[in-house]
Amino acid sequence: xxxxxxxxxxxxxxxxxxxxxxxxxxxxxxxxxxxxxxxxxxxxxxxxxxxxxxxxxxxxxxxxxxxxxxxxxxxxxxxxxxxxxxxxxxxxxxxxxxxxxxxxxxxxxxxxxxxxxxxxxxxxxxxxxxxxxxxxxxxxxxxxxxxxxxxxxxxxxxxxxxxxxxxxxxxxxxxxxxxxxxxxxxxxxxxxxxxxxxxxxxxxxxxxxxxxxxxxxxxxxxxxxxxxxxxxxxxxxxxxxxxxxxxxxxxxxxxxxxxxxxxxxxxxxxxxxxxxxxxxxxxxxxxxxxxxxxxxxxxxxxxxxxxxxxxxxxxxxxxxxxxxxxxxxxxxxxxxxxxxxxxxxxxxxxxxxxxxxxxxxxxxxxxxxxxxxxxxxxxxxxxxxxxxxxxxxxxxxxxxxxxxxxxxxxxxxxxxxxxxxxxxxxxxxxxxxxxxxxxxxxxxxxxxxxxxxxxxxxxxxxxxxxxxxxxxxxxxxxxxxxxxxxxxxxxxxxxxxxxxxxxxxxxxxxxxxxxxxxxxxxxxxxx
Numbered sequence: 118x119x120x121x122x123x124x125x126x127x128x129x130x131x132x133x134x135x136x137x138x139x140x141x142x143x144x145x146x147x148x149x150x151x152x153x154x155x156x157x158x159x160x161x162x163x164x165x166x167x168x169x170x171x172x173x174x175x176x177x178x179x180x181x182x183x184x185x186x187x188x189x190x191x192x193x194x195x196x197x198x199x200x201x202x203x204x205x206x207x208x209x210x211x212x213x214x215x216x217x218x219x220x221x222x223x224x225x226x227x228x229x230x231x232x233x234x235x236x237x238x239x240x241x242x243x244x245x246x247x248x249x250x251x252x253x254x255x256x257x258x259x260x261x262x263x264x265x266x267x268x269x270x271x272x273x274x275x276x277x278x279x280x281x282x283x284x285x286x287x288x289x290x291x292x293x294x295x296x297x298x299x300x301x302x303x304x305x306x307x308x309x310x311x312x313x314x315x316x317x318x319x320x321x322x323x324x325x326x327x328x329x330x331x332x333x334x335x336x337x338x339x340x341x342x343x344x345x346x347x348x349x350x351x352x353x354x355x356x357x358x359x360x361x362x363x364x365x366x367x368x369x370x371x372x373x374x375x376x377x378x379x380x381x382x383x384x385x386x387x388x389x390x391x392x393x394x395x396x397x398x399x400x401x402x403x404x405x406x407x408x409x410x411x412x413x414x415x416x417x418x419x420x421x422x423x424x425x426x427x428x429x430x431x432x433x434x435x436x437x438x439x440x441x442x443x444x445x446x447x448x449x450x451x452x453x454x455x456x457x458x459x460x461x462x463x464x465x466x467x468x469x470x471x472x473x474x475x476x477x478x479x480x481x482x483x484x485x486x487x488x489x490x491x492x493x494x495x496x497x498x499x500x501x502x503x504x505x506x507x508x509x510x511x512x513x514x515x516x517x518x519x520x521x522x523x524x525x526x527x528x529x530x531x532x533x534x535x536x537x538x539x540x541x542x543x544x545x546x547x548x549x550x551x552x553x554x555x556x557x558x559x560x561x562x563x564x565x566x567x568x569x570x571x572x573x574x575x576x577x578x579x580x581x582x583x584x585x586x587x588x589x590x591x592x593x594x595x596x597x598x599x600x601x602x603x604x605x606x607x608x609x610x611x612x613x614x615x616x617x618x619x620x621x622x623x624x625x626x627x628x629x630x631x632x633x634x635x636x637x638x639x640x641x642x643x644x
Contacts, residue, residue: 121421123164126150126171129190130410133166140418156180164417166190175201188417190409191216191400193350194430195323203431206501210416210429213269215409216400221273223399224318224348227372231344232257236393258282263314265330266321266349267292267300274318275302286310311338323350333358342369348399351375356386363389374399432503433482443479446531447487449546449554452568452644453533454491456544459642460574467515467536468492475529477520485518488533527557559613564604566615572642573622578635579605579612586633594626
């Protein structure tokens with residue numbers, strides 16, 4: 118296998134480069150490049166490791182002919198064009214856990230800074246004023262903390278707050294009642310959180326649903342004197358409304374580590390009373406930088422070398438341990454999808470992907486992605502497991518996944534059914550020796566065949582002498598037959614032939630075979 122190449126384009130802990138090299142991956146550390154300079158070199162690389170400085174735009178991706186994976190050392194992927202990466206079949210990974218504790222601790226630190234007015238008190242004291250009576254703080258003990266987002270970082274903040282003897286309420290549409298009980302917090306709706314919280318911290322990604330979640334209207338609903346901390350993403354708070362709330366006194370204080378526009382060098386919030394700001398320091402500890410560097414290098418290495426997918430934004434996870442076991446199934450899935458795609462003529466409205474036996478115990482998402490990749494490759498030579506589900510959805514293809522507990526004729530079986538205008542058409546395959554993909558059913562006809570290289574698919578009337586006539590026609594055309602697979606429903610009925618041939622079959626040969634007596638359909642296939 119050719120040695121994969123990775124580019125580290127942002128400053129990153131040297132541990133990342135060391136891991137790539139130890140795993141046998143060529144790595145270049147070239148930072149500070151302009152977009153045009155990056156475009157000029159990115160075509161040579163299989164992987165791109167970034168932090169927040171590099172902007173992975175559509176233009177960069179278009180120039181990245183060999184790129185397979187982008188790894189973000191950190192949580193936010195706002196600087197990566199996810200739709201364009203997906204369309205090009207590039208996996209985008211982040212490291213959501215490497216800086217979780219660091220970010221949570223920063224939120225707690227800012228909460229304390231607000232509660233005791235620490236920055237103002239420090240500035241006043243160092244100016245020689247000694248204004249002891251000016252800085253009257255509040256205790257956090259017994260106060261109510263409102264979490265907007267109770268995922269990984271939010272749950273860590275909750276545990277720290279509970280240790281400080283705070284009460285914790287959380288608004289998170291994905292938080293289950295069981296998980297809330299496990300965390301020791303109360304799940305509430307946003308309006309109730311705003312009404313009850315003495316402190317609010319935000320721990321949610323920036324999406325269309327969360328943008329300006331603390332809008333002017335919602336800030337007006339907040340408890341008078343509330344103190345707000347945001348170490349998540351800029352854009353979650355209406356900054357103009359926040360400034361007005363601070364100036365009016367309705368909001369008792371605010372601490373932002375993130376801003377709608379960064380770097381924030383001239384924010385209107387600067388100089389506002391009871392406002393604290395830090396320059397996106399949530400992940401800025403030595404421990405966090407080492408952790409995310411290690412994680413992004415290990416994740417990218419697992420993908421490039423083993424096919425393992427961890428913390429991907431645009432593809433189901435597939436552990437490095439799962440990948441070897443799933444590899445033959447994915448090869449089978451891709452071949453079955455390709456067979457359906459090559460014989461469908463574009464009239465398929467939906468695909469049903471079924472597993473039974475040993476296959477039913479596996480992670481189905483990669484198998485489905487492989488089926489769709491094989492199927493869609495008829496329409497695009499750049500399709501792969503990453504962008505195939507995206508392309509299928511874009512084209513309105515209905516995809517269903519079905520697992521069967523039943524025992525069948527084979528210890529493991531994968532079945533793909535295409536919904537066509539003339540009814541369902543099914544192909545099925547198994548693994549011989551748990552490794553070799555084999556077709557065992559073709560449109561209702563039992564057949565055993567390897568799907569390899571150039572092949573010829575023939576539907577004909579089952580009659581004496583046909584195989585001889587077919588062999589003669591191919592021989593006269595100089596086509597050598599490698600393997601020959603025959604199946605039929607019943608004697609004298611319809612039969613199918615799958616032949617592997619040593620070279621592609623051109624249209625002239627197809628026409629000669631179609632002219633043979635009893636032939637109903639002929640298609641050249643390639644796997």
